[in-house]
Amino acid sequence: MLPALCLARAEADLAEADLAGASRALLGYPCTGVETLGQIDAPAVGGMFRDGYGGMDTCHALYTALRRTHASPAASGGTAPAHSHKPRAHPAGDPVHTPSTAVSAAVALVLSLGGTSAVFAAEPSPNQSAAAAQLCTDLNKLRSDATALFGLDPASATKDQVKDAYDDVRDGWDNVADSTAAWNAAQKDAVKSAADELKKTWDDLPDDATGADAATKLKPHAQMLDSAVKSARTGLQCPG
16 A cells, blocks of 8 residues: 555655656556545644654655554455444544554664655665765765855955855755755755755845855855755764
């Protein structure tokens, strides 16, 4: 059974890799089914997301695995016993209490597969480890360049110094954006958004802007980029 949110996330991620429609191919297999997110399930999955179990797709995968661990025969295609009853619905905002061993096993399964999106990828890349290592290297360089940019002193920085620092950050983001490694989409979007805002601010500078003006206007955006890259590095468990 494929949790619906995982299938949706996989399709979105694969589209970014020019593999749009690949996840739909899984639905052509006769053994494939989709686990929907119903009105009882949604609050439970939302509670897991709130409590920090991962993204919504990861939480749907964990919830599906945990629920099916204790599913009745009817849920698995068998015959329900006479005393079977509907599972209790979790009220909105009510924390989901699940056996710690089951949670650990489900989390380990999802993380070992590189996240739920990787589960549905048509063919996992054999170079994923190398790509992840290179991404960490590129993120480290990008953060170093962003730190250098917002570290410029507006009182003494020249326009050329600001431009050189900005060019380093722009080139660093280009390397990160070209990465084929799988990483958290929200963290990637945060880095991209900060890089885009920095670029827009630079492009909007008037031609006669001084070094002080450029450094002052770029500083907060460089700091935002630094923060986003730091979060991404932590999520990827980059060394250093």
